[in-house]
Amino acid sequence: MKAVVQERFGAPDTLRLREVDRPRAGAGQVLVRVHAAAVNPYDWHMLRGDPYAARLLGGMGLTRPKSRVAGIDAAGVVEGVGAGVRGLLPGDPVLGFCPGSFAEYACTTEELLVPRPAGLTFEQAAALPMGAVTALRGVRTVGRVRPGQRVLVNGAGGGVGTFAVQLAAVLDAEVTGVCGARNTDLVRSLGAAHVLDYAREDFTDGRERYDVILDNVGNQPLGRLRRTLTPTGVLVANGGGSPGRVFGAIGAMLKLAAVDAVTRQRLRPILPATPDGPAHADLLAVTALVEAGQVVPVVGRSYALADTARALRHVEEGHACGKTVITVP
Incomplete structure (x- = not known):
């Protein structure tokens, strides 16, 4: 599969689009076919290993990135489920926190996914989780x-x-x-x-x-x-x-x-919402507001997967309007 790979800490230009092995859903995990992924300040913090003090806490790696594939927010379709997953089935449209979401496929846990609200595009759905x-x-x-x-x-x-x-x-x-x-x-x-x-x-x-x-x-x-x-x-x-x-x-x-x-x-x-803490209830609360017509995701710009570095630079400049989204064909 195609994925945006991060081999070392640095500026967005260090990212490369590569062919990598597709992840597999283990016990309690869900494999998502990613259709869109949002870009967050969280992503460029992880990309740069910034701030340096945070590296000591172990979440991003000490001398090189802990996660080789970048990205965290995603919307897509369930491709497969591991043992113990009961609430999701292949073909279900979902959104949530998917580590490694700047790729065609990403694995996450059932607790970090919720159904995609009807009427939202994948790009709009991807804008929801962290923001x-x-x-x-x-x-x-x-x-x-x-x-x-x-x-x-x-x-x-x-x-x-x-x-x-x-x-x-x-x-x-x-x-x-x-x-x-x-x-x-x-x-x-x-x-x-x-x-x-x-x-x-x-x-x-x-x-x-x-x-x-x-x-x-x-x-x-x-x-x-x-x-x-x-x-x-x-x-x-x-x-x-x-x-x-x-x-x-x-x-x-x-x-x-x-x-x-x-x-x-x-x-x-x-602190920004991340997959390290409980998020399922908050994701459900947000999607309920969307389904009620009370909250609408704002997508300012979208980029192709191959242009992820450009998308990160845009967000890093600090003047992005709404959410910046990566579309995955």
Whole structure:
């Protein structure tokens, strides 16, 4: 099968499209014929082995990538199932977390897959797992958004932000989205009552205060973000950061925890959803909202499997609109 292979840590140009052996579904596993895979900041962190401190934790490998085939989000059709799998059958259309999803086939566990909502293309379905689940946890689980609250989403036009705006609006919050000028109409159409162009307006100037801020960008000092919160407001910091850093978001999260201990405001990190934690319930919650017509995945750009490096560079630049998706023929 064709797969995007990563032999060493480095820039997207280190990726190669290769012929590799098709994986096999072992006990409790599901083999998925991948039709589309989404690109996330998570992918370029894994690609670069960034931040360096994270390598010591064992998730990405120490001197070379732990996983040879890149990618994590996927939508496709069940090709085969291993012993013990009861809820899925060959031919079922699914989406979820599939390590090695930048390939024609990928193996995962039954708990990390859910049925694809009717009416979604494979590209739209692939946009859901990490972006939508991270947004759901940020808005509902960590932010605990309630009706009538004032919620600000920084990075509202991005992969997590487009979902977060919709989820907060579904909860009847008054949503303010911060994004680039080219995304203002999109963000307003997703349910934002107010939209700020970050190049022209500074949402941390203290003139407005918010009950919940979901920060997907990390481009503002903590002190200025706190000044923009109500006295008992919640700052939800989504992990991320620029590539090539020693500690990356880890240092920022530690600082957040230290300040959180001495303030009435709640300052909480939310790490992107990954297959390392329980995700099935969150995936089902997201797809239920999609089926109810309350959440719509936004696909900004799509690339062919052979152009995966270009797709990663696009996401790494930090200005992608919605989700960037890889189509697999």
